[in-house]
Amino acid sequence: xxxxxxxxxxxxxxLAPAVLVYTAVMIYPLFNTLxxxxxxxxxxxxxxxxxxxxxxxxxxxxxxxxxxxxxANNFWxxxxxxxxxxPIGIALAALLSSxxxxxxxxxxxxxxxxxxxxxxxxxxxxxxILSPIWGIAPGMLEAVGLKFLYAPWLGxxxxxxxxxxxxxxxxxxxxxxxxxxxxLLSIPDEILEAGACDGITGWAAFWKIKLPLxxxxxxxxxxxxxxxxxxxxDLIYAAQGALAGPDFSTDILGTFLYRTFFGFQxxxxxxxxxxxxxSAMFAIILIGVxxxxxxxxxxxxxYQF
Amino acid sequence: xxxxxxxxxxxxxxxxxxxxxxxxxxxxxxxxxxNDDLSIWQDKIIPAFEAAHPGITVRFTPSAPxxxxxxxNSKLDAGSAGDxxxxxxxxxxxxxxxxxxxADLSDLDGMENFSDVARSxxxxxxxxxxxxxxxxxxxxxxxYNKEAFEEVGVEVPQTEDEFFAVLDxxxxxxxxxPMAMGTNDQWEAATMGYNNIGPNYWKGEEGRTALIAGxxxxxxxGWVAPFRQLAKWGDYLGDGYEAQTYPDSQNIFTLGRAAxxxxxxWEISGxxxxxxxEMGAFPPPVPAAGDxxxxxxxxxxxxxxxxxxxxxxxxxxxxxxxxxxxxAEIFANELPGFFPLSNAAVSLADPLAQEFISWREACESxxxxxxxxxxxxxxxxxxxxxxxxxxxIKGDETPEEAAQRLQDGLASxxxxxx
Numbered sequence: 001x002x003x004x005x006x007x008x009x010x011x012x013x014x015l016a017p018a019v020l021v022y023t024a025v026m027i028y029p030l031f032n033t034l035x036x037x038x039x040x041x042x043x044x045x046x047x048x049x050x051x052x053x054x055x056x057x058x059x060x061x062x063x064x065x066x067x068x069x070x071x072a073n074n075f076w077x078x079x080x081x082x083x084x085x086x087p088i089g090i091a092l093a094a095l096l097s098s099x100x101x102x103x104x105x106x107x108x109x110x111x112x113x114x115x116x117x118x119x120x121x122x123x124x125x126x127x128x129i130l131s132p133i134w135g136i137a138p139g140m141l142e143a144v145g146l147k148f149l150y151a152p153w154l155g156x157x158x159x160x161x162x163x164x165x166x167x168x169x170x171x172x173x174x175x176x177x178x179x180x181x182x183x184l185l186s187i188p189d190e191i192l193e194a195g196a197c198d199g200i201t202g203w204a205a206f207w208k209i210k211l212p213l214x215x216x217x218x219x220x221x222x223x224x225x226x227x228x229x230x231x232x233x234d235l236i237y238a239a240q241g242a243l244a245g246p247d248f249s250t251d252i253l254g255t256f257l258y259r260t261f262f263g264f265q266x267x268x269x270x271x272x273x274x275x276x277x278x279s280a281m282f283a284i285i286l287i288g289v290x291x292x293x294x295x296x297x298x299x300x301x302x303y304q305f
Numbered sequence: 306x307x308x309x310x311x312x313x314x315x316x317x318x319x320x321x322x323x324x325x326x327x328x329x330x331x332x333x334x335x336x337x338x339x340n341d342d343l344s345i346w347q348d349k350i351i352p353a354f355e356a357a358h359p360g361i362t363v364r365f366t367p368s369a370p371x372x373x374x375x376x377x378n379s380k381l382d383a384g385s386a387g388d389x390x391x392x393x394x395x396x397x398x399x400x401x402x403x404x405x406x407x408a409d410l411s412d413l414d415g416m417e418n419f420s421d422v423a424r425s426x427x428x429x430x431x432x433x434x435x436x437x438x439x440x441x442x443x444x445x446x447x448x449y450n451k452e453a454f455e456e457v458g459v460e461v462p463q464t465e466d467e468f469f470a471v472l473d474x475x476x477x478x479x480x481x482x483p484m485a486m487g488t489n490d491q492w493e494a495a496t497m498g499y500n501n502i503g504p505n506y507w508k509g510e511e512g513r514t515a516l517i518a519g520x521x522x523x524x525x526x527g528w529v530a531p532f533r534q535l536a537k538w539g540d541y542l543g544d545g546y547e548a549q550t551y552p553d554s555q556n557i558f559t560l561g562r563a564a565x566x567x568x569x570x571w572e573i574s575g576x577x578x579x580x581x582x583e584m585g586a587f588p589p590p591v592p593a594a595g596d597x598x599x600x601x602x603x604x605x606x607x608x609x610x611x612x613x614x615x616x617x618x619x620x621x622x623x624x625x626x627x628x629x630x631x632x633a634e635i636f637a638n639e640l641p642g643f644f645p646l647s648n649a650a651v652s653l654a655d656p657l658a659q660e661f662i663s664w665r666e667a668c669e670s671x672x673x674x675x676x677x678x679x680x681x682x683x684x685x686x687x688x689x690x691x692x693x694x695x696x697x698i699k700g701d702e703t704p705e706e707a708a709q710r711l712q713d714g715l716a717s718x719x720x721x722x723x
Contacts, residue, residue, distance in 0.1 A: 062684050063683075127550070131553065132548055133549060133553050138545075152547045152548035154548045155546070155547025155548030155549070240489075241490060241491070243688065245489065245490075245491050246491075264685075267688055268396070
């Protein structure tokens with residue numbers, strides 16, 4: 001009879017701390033939130049109501065209008081990040097990795113600094129910059145003769161969300177820049193030299209050699225942006241408050257959840273509807289991540305070396 | 306049954322005897338969120354009470370305003386809360402009373418000094434029980450820059466037409482922004498706009514109680530008319546008012562750049578410290594000369610008794626004193642802008658505060674229309690009113706559309722409006 005393999009206790013022992021902490025602070029609250037969304041409070045008693053909270057959320061116009069509005073705003077918020085933040089991040093990384101650039105370290109730090117600032121600081125600073133009364137934005141535009149372009153952006157329904165998305169881009173452009181910069185540095189010089197021998201230099205080298213090699217990083221950045229944007233809350237709350245004004249034009253899922261879960265002013269909090277919204281957010285993010293993992297990341301692997 | 310009653314009676318007598326003994330030497334603790342007022346309580350109010358009532362000592366122990374409700378609830382549940390509890394108006398305190406944490410004070414000596422409006426913030430929905438002594442209210446109106454009015458040569462407006470004539474004069478003159486208010490933070494448009502001018506149109510308490518009883522709708526003329534007024538305001542607010550915040554508006558006015566500020570009386574002490582010009586105040590203008598005027602005299606702070614206190618007699622003595630004119634005088638003069646709610650006439654040293662409180666003589670008082678009962682459901686009427694007032698000022702929604710939307714929202718959950 002073959003000797004039984006000894007039980008490898010050390011694996012369990014080494015895994016235990018992380019698993020325990022992660023379960024306590026992430027997995028348990030997550031499942032508890034999902035569970036909470038199936039309950040409701042009827043006359044001071046917590047009662048199981050099945051899918052009723054979701055039926056209200058999607059079926060009752062008072063709730064569903066707000067939900068779809070928040071979701072649409074959230075997609076626009078994400079779209080601006082994908083269309084502005086990531087291309088700029090890639091362009092900055094490409095510039096920074098150029099060996100002829102002087103003061104590269106200075107630029108790199110300067111562009112990255114906003115990322116480590118608190119949302120509250122960023123929100124209030126930009127609110128002041130853009131303020132029609134005390135802000136420097138109207139004055140600066142006037143100095144270059146473009147005063148007619150100025151509008152109280154944060155107060156106009158048609159611009160407020162885009163403005164805040166761009167403020168968020170300003171804050172976080174350092175992250176794609178850093179990740180792409182690292183990916184660009186990791187491309188072996190031999191490959192570029194081999195390309196140069198075949199006459200591929202300058203722009204052609206970027207498009208034909210570097211870009212395909214950094215695509216996995218771009219994929220990771222996209223998914224980080226997606227998760228970050230659909231969980232976003234802080235900046236909108238700091239700049240526009242929980243009512244996400246003007247007229248809910250900057251309301252995203254995070255602020256909608258906050259208002260519902262914790263209540264606001266005279267509105268009392270409703271943890272059960274809040275949990276239903278949180279579950280819907282979880283589902284949306286889960287679907288997005290799955291599409292990425294199964295649809296995109298598999299194809300990207302072929303480029304890895 | 307008789308046995309239990311006898312037991313109860315015996316128990317009550319014992320308790321009363323015990324508390325009468327305790328009243329000789331009791332120490333009371335006040336829970337409050339007004340940590341701004343700590344020194345006023347310690348240096349003025351409490352010494353005045355203790356001087357008149359030897360044997361009772363009082364301590365004022367406030368916590369941070371944002372945490373007050375949560376801290377108080379956990380203290381009450383744990384049985385470690387103070388003897389006297391500062392009450393927020395309406396549902397927050399009603400919940401405490403329903404949970405048995407606040408004692409019924411309907412029969413307290415001195416309670417008769419308060420009107421029904423004053424008591425409404427701390428009474429059960431049917432008005433049968435009152436559980437906190439009304440302490441202070443805030444009054445809405447307009448604060449104006451007297452120097453600007455002299456410079457442009459306009460008089461304080463009494464009626465709606467005069468009000469807009471004054472605003473037009475300022476707009477034409479161009480030196481001052483006619484009115485300092487922004488819509489960025491939303492609540493000013495509802496609190497200092499809709500609920501400030503509104504009572505003149507819905508006839509104060511008459512309209513407010515009729516709305517709660519389901520006899521009037523938000524689409525009735527009295528409730529739409531204030532929105533028609535607000536729709537005209539947009540032209541007179543400063544450039545970029547859409548992104549102007551509440552502190553922006555305060556600063557614009559106190560720096561002397563604006564002529565009129567739609568206000569709540571709580572601004573008085575701040576404005577006195579900031580502004581270096583003379584200020585005056587006028588009540589919301591009435592639709593036509595000679596109409597009865599109504600003001601929003603909103604109940605804001607009350608004080609009640611912890612039902613589990615060890616010194617109920619001493620606590621009631623203190624509350625009766627809070628209901629007296631002596632307390633009203635001290636409180637009103639130390640905190641200009643927070644007005645005592647008792648019917649006793651008090652005189653205030655601050656001219657601006659005196660101006661505000663003088664309207665009580667000429668006008669009928671009411672409270673904000675959305676605060677009692679009507680903001681319990683979803684959608685929340687108070688929050689919806691913020692949004693609708695802003696939309697009307699900006700011209701995104703007509704007054705009728707806004708009123709219809711509020712009515713539909715209210716009717717969706719409030720059975721008396723269905």
